[in-house]
Amino acid sequence: MTDNNGINGKVIAITGAGSGIGEATALLLAERGGKVVLGARRTERLEAVASQIAAAGGEAIFARVDVSRRDDLESFVSLATTTFGRLDVLVSNAGVMPISPLDELRVNDWEAMIDINVKGVLYGIAAALPVFREQKTGHFINTGSTATLRIVPTMAVYSASKLAVKAITEGLRQEAGADLRVTLVTPGMTSTEGASGVTNPDIRANLQKTIDDMAMPASAIARAIAYAIEQPAGVDVGEIVVRPTAQG
Numbered sequence: 001m002t003d004n005n006g007i008n009g010k011v012i013a014i015t016g017a018g019s020g021i022g023e024a025t026a027l028l029l030a031e032r033g034g035k036v037v038l039g040a041r042r043t044e045r046l047e048a049v050a051s052q053i054a055a056a057g058g059e060a061i062f063a064r065v066d067v068s069r070r071d072d073l074e075s076f077v078s079l080a081t082t083t084f085g086r087l088d089v090l091v092s093n094a095g096v097m098p099i100s101p102l103d104e105l106r107v108n109d110w111e112a113m114i115d116i117n118v119k120g121v122l123y124g125i126a127a128a129l130p131v132f133r134e135q136k137t138g139h140f141i142n143t144g145s146t147a148t149l150r151i152v153p154t155m156a157v158y159s160a161s162k163l164a165v166k167a168i169t170e171g172l173r174q175e176a177g178a179d180l181r182v183t184l185v186t187p188g189m190t191s192t193e194g195a196s197g198v199t200n201p202d203i204r205a206n207l208q209k210t211i212d213d214m215a216m217p218a219s220a221i222a223r224a225i226a227y228a229i230e231q232p233a234g235v236d237v238g239e240i241v242v243r244p245t246a247q248g
């Protein structure tokens with residue numbers, strides 16, 4: 001690890017850090033010297049990731065965060081600033097994809113996608129933007145999806161939630177000014193636990209099969225996030241799309 005790798009010493013808060021893309025990102029950034037602050041609802045998962053980081057000589061703290069609750073994001077950002085004195089990067093990665101045909105009226109799933117995928121990102125902005133403005137530096141990284149680039153049956157609400165994230169991220173980038181950086185990371189099919197939240201069993205099985213057949217590892221997205229962070233202060237990576245080669 002070098003002192004000037006663009007990640008070493010940065011305080012990086014990551015939501016959804018107990019599994020999948022968030023976990024892989026936490027492990028990679030901590031390995032490169034980032035001080036990571038891990039948030040999600042299952043604290044036992046966060047504790048396992050934090051222990052792994054500590055065992056490898058890295059620095060990690062964690063807290064229970066439900067991103068659909070504004071207060072939780074406020075406390076999460078406060079945890080970072082009170083523990084480490086600052087926050088350099090907020091990775092708003094927590095998300096769910098309980099996809100299904102609209103005819104099934106799985107309204108609870110629709111609400112979860114709006115509350116977690118969209119409001120979770122907004123609450124992260126509400127919590128971190130004043131901190132970043134005060135510091136005159138800071139980096140938002142939000143997680144989109146290639147479901148914004150190709151809308152297909154069963155994915156209407158999920159795609160809509162990620163299109164909202166895309167619009168919010170681009171609007172934030174335009175308003176951010178010269179001091180802040182704003183990045184949208186747009187993953188294609190990635191091998192994570194994301195399919196487990198699909199409530200329709202047939203669609204869950206199909207999605208899992210597609211993941212098993214062609215998904216890329218979560219570490220591919222972690223490297224994209226690291227790339228955005230490690231750029232010099234005046235360089236803002238606007239969007240990175242990463243797909244498995246097999247994805248059409």
Ligand SMILES: NC(=O)c1ccc[n+]([C@@H]2O[C@H](COP(=O)([O-])OP(=O)(O)OC[C@H]3O[C@@H](n4cnc5c(N)ncnc54)[C@H](OP(=O)(O)O)[C@@H]3O)[C@@H](O)[C@H]2O)c1
Pocket residue numbers: 015016017018019020021022039040041042043045065066067068093094095096097116143144145146186187188189190191192193194195218
């Ligand atoms: N896998 C893919 O193919 C793919 C493709 C494009 C985009 N994405 C996006 O990538 C992001 C990460 O997903 P993943 O694929 O890595 O799936 P994952 O392994 O299921 O990870 C999602 C994480 O979000 C957390 N989470 C869910 N609801 C939350 C809430 N209300 N508050 C706080 N944390 C919450 C989960 O932890 P808890 O349940 O413990 O809270 C979990 O750690 C999501 O935004 C997803 O939409 C994934």
